[in-house]
Amino acid sequence: MTEKPPVVIVVDDDPSFRNFLSRLVQTIGLKAVLFTSAEEFLAAPQPDGPACLVLDVQMPGLSGLDLQRQLTERGRPLPIVFTTGHGDIPMTVEAMKAGAIGFLSKPFRNQEMLDAIKEGIARDRESRTKLDELVELQGRYQSLTAREREVFALVTSGSLNKQIALQLGTSERTVKAHRAQVVQKMHAESVADLVRMADKLGVST
Amino acid sequence: MQHDRANEASVIGPLRLSFENSRDAILLLESILHQMSDAVIVADKEHHFLIFNRAAERMFGVGPTDTRAESWSRIYGLYLSDEGTRFPAQDLPLARAIRGEEVEDVEMFVRHDKKPDGVWVRVSGRPLRDAAGELSGGMVVCRDISDSKKEDIFRSGQSRVLEMIAQGATLSEVLASLVTLIEAQSHDMVCSVVELSEDGKYIRHGAAPNLPKIYVQAVNGAPIGPKNGSCGTAMYRGQQVIVTDMLTDPLWEDYRELAKLSGLRACWSTPIFSGSGQVLGSFAMYYRQPQTPTGSEARLTEVATHIAGIAIEHQRAANELRTREEQLRVTQAELAHVARVSTMGELAASIAHEVNQPLGAIVGNADICLRWLEDSQPDLVQLREALEDISSDGHRASQVVARIRSLVKKHVPNKLPTDFNDVAREVVELINHEAQRKQVTVRSDLATALPLVAADRVQLQQVLINLVMNGMEAMSEVENGTRELKLETTVSDRGVLAAVSDRGVGIKGTDAEQLFKPFHTTKTNGMGMGLAISRSIIESHGGRLWAEPNAEGGATFKFTLPAVDGEVQ
Numbered sequence: 001m002t003e004k005p006p007v008v009i010v011v012d013d014d015p016s017f018r019n020f021l022s023r024l025v026q027t028i029g030l031k032a033v034l035f036t037s038a039e040e041f042l043a044a045p046q047p048d049g050p051a052c053l054v055l056d057v058q059m060p061g062l063s064g065l066d067l068q069r070q071l072t073e074r075g076r077p078l079p080i081v082f083t084t085g086h087g088d089i090p091m092t093v094e095a096m097k098a099g100a101i102g103f104l105s106k107p108f109r110n111q112e113m114l115d116a117i118k119e120g121i122a123r124d125r126e127s128r129t130k131l132d133e134l135v136e137l138q139g140r141y142q143s144l145t146a147r148e149r150e151v152f153a154l155v156t157s158g159s160l161n162k163q164i165a166l167q168l169g170t171s172e173r174t175v176k177a178h179r180a181q182v183v184q185k186m187h188a189e190s191v192a193d194l195v196r197m198a199d200k201l202g203v204s205t
Numbered sequence: 206m207q208h209d210r211a212n213e214a215s216v217i218g219p220l221r222l223s224f225e226n227s228r229d230a231i232l233l234l235e236s237i238l239h240q241m242s243d244a245v246i247v248a249d250k251e252h253h254f255l256i257f258n259r260a261a262e263r264m265f266g267v268g269p270t271d272t273r274a275e276s277w278s279r280i281y282g283l284y285l286s287d288e289g290t291r292f293p294a295q296d297l298p299l300a301r302a303i304r305g306e307e308v309e310d311v312e313m314f315v316r317h318d319k320k321p322d323g324v325w326v327r328v329s330g331r332p333l334r335d336a337a338g339e340l341s342g343g344m345v346v347c348r349d350i351s352d353s354k355k356e357d358i359f360r361s362g363q364s365r366v367l368e369m370i371a372q373g374a375t376l377s378e379v380l381a382s383l384v385t386l387i388e389a390q391s392h393d394m395v396c397s398v399v400e401l402s403e404d405g406k407y408i409r410h411g412a413a414p415n416l417p418k419i420y421v422q423a424v425n426g427a428p429i430g431p432k433n434g435s436c437g438t439a440m441y442r443g444q445q446v447i448v449t450d451m452l453t454d455p456l457w458e459d460y461r462e463l464a465k466l467s468g469l470r471a472c473w474s475t476p477i478f479s480g481s482g483q484v485l486g487s488f489a490m491y492y493r494q495p496q497t498p499t500g501s502e503a504r505l506t507e508v509a510t511h512i513a514g515i516a517i518e519h520q521r522a523a524n525e526l527r528t529r530e531e532q533l534r535v536t537q538a539e540l541a542h543v544a545r546v547s548t549m550g551e552l553a554a555s556i557a558h559e560v561n562q563p564l565g566a567i568v569g570n571a572d573i574c575l576r577w578l579e580d581s582q583p584d585l586v587q588l589r590e591a592l593e594d595i596s597s598d599g600h601r602a603s604q605v606v607a608r609i610r611s612l613v614k615k616h617v618p619n620k621l622p623t624d625f626n627d628v629a630r631e632v633v634e635l636i637n638h639e640a641q642r643k644q645v646t647v648r649s650d651l652a653t654a655l656p657l658v659a660a661d662r663v664q665l666q667q668v669l670i671n672l673v674m675n676g677m678e679a680m681s682e683v684e685n686g687t688r689e690l691k692l693e694t695t696v697s698d699r700g701v702l703a704a705v706s707d708r709g710v711g712i713k714g715t716d717a718e719q720l721f722k723p724f725h726t727t728k729t730n731g732m733g734m735g736l737a738i739s740r741s742i743i744e745s746h747g748g749r750l751w752a753e754p755n756a757e758g759g760a761t762f763k764f765t766l767p768a769v770d771g772e773v774q
Contacts (some may be wrong), residue, residue, distance in 0.1 A: 016598050019568040023573055023591060058558060058641055083565070085558030085638075106565025110572040 004049025006121045009036045011067065012056040012083070017106075021054055021113075028114055030121075037069075046076065051126055052101070052120030054113075057084040057091060065091070068098050079120030081113065134200060139203055140186050148185070149203075151178040155191065156198035164183035216523070244326075244347035247333070250303055250340055253610040264324060264347060266317040274300040282317035302330030302343025312350075325354035353389070359508075362386040366512055376520040380412030380513060386508045388415060391502070393492060395700075397471075398477070398513045399424065400486040403521075408437055411486060411513070420467035434460045435474035436487040443484050445506075450495040471496035477510045477517065485517045503603050537741060538618065544738050545667050549613050551674060555638035559605045563598035570595045571680045608635060611663055612670075620746070622769045623660040625701045626651045626694055632669040633692065636677075645677045649692040655701050656768035660746060665766075668739040670751070672762045674703040675735065679709025679760065700748075700768035708760040739764075 008025045010032050012018050022032040033043040038055075039062055055064035062070075064082055071077050082095050082103045092103045101123070102116035143151060147168075154164045161179070165172040188194045217372075238245055244261035246269075248254050254269035262268050265281040275294045283292040294300060298308040299666045308330035316323035329346040350531040366386060369379045384396045390468060397413030410425035413774065438456050441448040448454040449471050451464040464470070471492040477485045477611065488509045490502060549556065570591045577583045577591075633649055673690060680688045691706045721736045743750040744762045752763040 014566070015560050015565045016601075017592055019561060019594060020569045020573075024569060024585075027573060058638065060641055070393060085561040085565070086555075106561040107568035108565065110569055110576075113569070 004047075006030060006050040006052075006125070007040065007047050008032045008053055008117055008121075009035065009047065009053045009078070011038055011041050011059070011064070013037060013059045014056070017056070017083075024110055024113060025117060028118070030117070038064070038067040041067070042070065045152065050121050050125040052117050052124060053078045053079055053080040055080050055082050057082050057095070065094060065098075068095065068100065072098060080124045081116040081120055083108070102183065137186075137197055137201055141197075142204070143185050144182060148178050148182050151175060152182045152186070152194070152198065153203055155179060155182065156195045156203075209357075211271050214424055221466065239647055242349075245346070246299060246654055247342065247344040247659040248303060249297055249342035252300075254697075255342065256344070263350065264315060264320075264326065265318040270722065273515060274303075282315055282320075284314040284316060284323075286314055286658070288316070289316045289325060292508045294492050298328040298330040299343055299345045302332050302345060303340070304343075305332045305340050307331060308345070312354075312626060313347075314752055323351075324349055325351040336408050341638045347619055359390055361510060362389070363512060367515070370512075370516050370519050373523070376516055377412055379516045381414050381508060383516070384412045387490075387505050387615065393494075395434075395491045395746065396509065397421070397489045397491070397511070398486060399436050399440075399489070400517060401429065401484050405429075405484070407484075408440070411517075412764070416469075416491065417467040417654050420463060420469065423463050432458065435472040436489050439474040439476050439487050439489075440484050443476050443478075445473070447473045447498060449497050468493055470494050473498060473502070473506075475506050475510050477514045479518050485514055485521075488513055537738075541664065541667065541738050544671070544735060545612050545663075548667070548670055548674060549609065550737070552636070552639055552670075555636070555642060556605070558638045558714045560602055563605075563662070564601040567598045567602070569771055570598075612666060618664060618745075620659045620661050622657040623662055623665070624655060625660065625665070625766060628660070628662055628665045629669060629692055629694060629703070632666055632673060635666075636670060636673050639674070640677060643677045643681055643688070645690050647673070647690050647692065651692075651694045652696055655694060655696060658701050658746070658766040659769050660766060661742075664742045665746070667765070669703070669705070670744050671735045671739050675711060675762070676705055676707035676760075679707050679711075682710050683708065697765055699765070701766045702763060704761050706755055706759060708755070710755070711758055712760045714754055717754075720752055721750070 008021070008030050010018050010021045012021070012034075013036055015036075018034045018036070022034060033044075033047075035044065037059060042062075055067060057064040064080075068080055070079075070137060077099060079098045080095075082100050082104070085105055085106050086089070095103050101120045102112070104112060104116065123171055141149070141152075150153045150168060151164060154167065159167070161172050161175045165175045168175070182188075183194065188197065207399055226270045238256060238258040241258055241260055244264045245256060245258045246254065246261050247256035252273045253271065257269040265283075267280060270280055272277075274297055277283060277297060278291045278294060278523075283297070284290060285292055285395060292313060298313075301308050308328065309331075311328045313328055314323055314328045314512075315326050326347045327350045328345050328347045330343055332340055333342040333344060335341040360453045363386065366379060366383045369382060372613045380398045384398060387396045388394060395413075395415045398411035399562075400409040400411045401407075402409050408424055408429060410421055413421050420653050424434075424436070427433065427437060429441045431438060431441055432455065433441065435446045435448045435451075440613075446456065448456055448582070451470055451472055452461060457464055469491050471490055471494065474487050474489040476487050479485050487504060533543045574588055574591050574595075577588055612635075629649060629651055633647060636647070669692075673692065675691045680690070687708055689708055691704075693706070695702045695704075721740045740750045743766070746766055748764050748766040750762065753761045753763065755761055
């Protein structure tokens, strides 16, 4: 599976500043997508690769902090680097609490911004990967039969085959066959592997 | 004739004069006529003089002549009351009397070789009739009214000088007119008024239009003292000083040469006092010969010192008022400056944002350029674009700074024809970020083609910023509802009407006028001077500033500014 190229999403009402940020991220080989307002960004299609938002805190209409809140509510929190012409401490605290990567006062050093962007993209890539893995895992789990899911749950909670047979009212042999199916369908290499998967899927009993 | 005789007899009768001896009667009448101080002239209808008494000869310089009325004005020096126009022959009282008119109280000015200063005369005339009632001639009686006439002229001269004071003429103009007026009342006399310096030590020139320049210059700045000429001594003593001969009087010892050089001999000086008895200056009469007062000058001196006192006191009061006004103006300007700076303090966050916005891009772009320049073959097109951006952002930042500087720096008010809409637009730009911060929408509705107003831009910006900031403040306390601030300009009948409306807490319960009182504040950290200063600024522009509650809640602050003359029909 090839990853889509990462993008830097710039939302700032100042055209000159947008141009600068676009130029800056190009220097590290990244592409910038520019928006003049939070509303404009929200109306656009969401990025399908790893992304980092660079947001001006003070904008006419929806402010940067408002946008951050809305994204969190939508369940797709993107890493955000805030910029401000004049930041105050309460504003910074609010932004950082809500998971901002950085809060840079203009003027800032380019390296600081690039570092923050890189970190943002890395974080997004990571959370994206995790998400992809989970989706994959969920797909595998969906392929299990009801009886196999029961066996999966009991195995991962540490029950021995004999105990499982007793509990399910079947033979130990049948349990073994189910267990082999589970391991194969879940692409697990060991019981430990299965336990981790159960943990991620939230199916451990 | 019979009838007339009877009348005359009834007057003369009691004297028991015998008209049987007509010669005696004629002699008696002649003697009476010549004793009279009024001029009596009788002429027949052919303009031949029948009677011309001695008083008439003295008054008109020449005795009876055998000429027609057409020549009388020329021969006897008869003028209208303007003292310059020859009296028209047909209007002469005697000519009118001869024509049969009764003439009452005609004023005439008479001037000839023997009366070079002229005489004011009041004339009455009667026609003469013979026994048959036919016109036979006319008579006039002329009374010398020079004294009362001169008095009238002198009095009206005084009124003129007092009027000059009231109308704000300069002190030197007033004093020069006063001196000229006094001098006109007497021959051979030259006058001067000097002032005493405010520290009470020196003579300061006031007015002396007819004294030698050299003398005036020497006296100006001379000290006063117990032996300092007439004026210096009079002011020192606070008493009149009469010097009948400047060449011998010990008071003039130090100034003798000056007196000789100026050709002055006598100088009588009288101090001028204020209403509270303080010496303000001195009035002096000068003569070119040794001279002792005759008593007739006392009244002139009294008038001169009285009026000069009023003039000097008036001038000093006016000076003081001007100084106070200037101080007040400076204080107001300083207060306005403080208010502007404190408003700027409130706007600091927005200002920082506005400046840092372009600075952020400049610094960032410059860093990128530096990085690119490290390449062996930098992309010059890209480099150029970035540098162009840096340049334009630099200009942007400097404009912001200039805008703020002009508001914060000490400022001498200077009114120039101004389009008030420009002021409004600049203010909207300045407070834009503050409005965003406070989540206020600013709507401006500016009239097209406003007449120009004579305005100090910085001061008007200050007023508008103040009103806009107040409006935003008022709305910050409103939980829900529209936070909208409207800025309107319209053409009013005499100029421009500007209005700032908010949807804030409004002014209900408060007397709207109370808002404009100094130190009235509803803010926790306000000085309460904003509106008071704003009103004084608008009033100094000839306008008015007031507050009104809005129908839909909130308040509207309105002010007017008169158009530059001729801008609005």
